Amino acid sequence: MTLRTPYVLKNRYVRLEIVRKGSDSKLRYYMFKRLNTGGANLSEQEIRNSIIRILDDKFNKFLINLSENKDFQICISTITEDKRLEKYDQELVLRFFSFKNNKKIFRHDIADFMTEYMESVSDPERDDISFDYLREESIFKKTFSILKETLGEYAFSRVNERGTYVLGFIVYHYEAFTLGIQKHLQDIDLYLQDFHVY
Numbered sequence: 546m547t548l549r550t551p552y553v554l555k556n557r558y559v560r561l562e563i564v565r566k567g568s569d570s571k572l573r574y575y576m577f578k579r580l581n582t583g584g585a586n587l588s589e590q591e592i593r594n595s596i597i598r599i600l601d602d603k604f605n606k607f608l609i610n611l612s613e614n615k616d617f618q619i620c621i622s623t624i625t626e627d628k629r630l631e632k633y634d635q636e637l638v639l640r641f642f643s644f645k646n647n648k649k650i651f652r653h654d655i656a657d658f659m660t661e662y663m664e665s666v667s668d669p670e671r672d673d674i675s676f677d678y679l680r681e682e683s684i685f686k687k688t689f690s691i692l693k694e695t696l697g698e699y700a701f702s703r704v705n706e707r708g709t710y711v712l713g714f715i716v717y718h719y720e721a722f723t724l725g726i727q728k729h730l731q732d733i734d735l736y737l738q739d740f741h742v743y
Contacts, residue, residue, distance in 0.1 A: 588631035589656045590639070593663055600667045607678060608638045608663075611685055616693035620700040623714040639663055640716075641688075641723050642681065648724075684730065688723055691733055 587595070597605050611617065612635045624633055636659070643662040644651070651658050665674045692700045699710045701718040726733070 588633070588636070589660070590632040590636035593639075593660055594632060594635070597663055597667050600664065601669050602667075603678075604663065604666045604676065607682070608635050608642075611638045611682065614686060614689060616686070616689040619693050619697055620689055621714060621719075622698045623702065623712055637716075637719065638685070640720070641685065642666075644720060644724055645684075645727060646676075684727075687730060687733075688726065691726065691730075692722060 594605055594609075617638070618634070621634060621637060628634075639659050639662070640655075643659045647658075647662050647665075665671055666676045668674075699712065700722060701715055702710050702713045703715055703718070705711050
């Protein structure tokens with residue numbers, strides 16, 4: 546058997562990018578963002594999780610932490626195991642905050658829209674974007690506590706022609722219900738529990 550590998554690079558150019566450890570964090574972020582989108586087939590959220598750390602990891606950790614919330618997990622329990630492995634649960638948390646806080650700029654591409662929102666919150670040089678972590682966590686937890694208590698695992702399912710819930714996950718229902726109750730959130734107090742939003 547003849548090995549042809551030594552000849553593959555003959556008379557070819559190999560582009561080399563050197564990014565020094567002390568270089569500007571934004572430069573490093575955009576370089577890795579560009580390189581990683583052309584590499585292995587990762588999900589959009591896996592790519593975001595990998596490269597956003599170069600800017601700042603606080604928002605990313607916040608999303609991951611909320612994705613483990615028990616009420617949230619019950620409400621999205623019908624997503625597939627493949628979707629979970631692709632960090633779709635974390636993407637759903639990002640989706641919630643992206644639309645809740647920034648829907649006025651949404652046009653067409655949901656993936657770019659969420660990535661840009663994550664970048665804007667994570668960028669330590671952006672002073673035009675404010676994100677109150679305590680308040681936002683409280684809103685998220687109350688939202689999913691309400692949905693868990695009222696619909697549970699059927700929260701984002703569909704109804705068939707007989708009016709019966711069919712267990713499943715419809716992302717448009719996720720957006721509609723989680724965002725639709727926001728203007729009434731302060732008025733809802735299930736079982737007289739303290740759902741105070743800071």
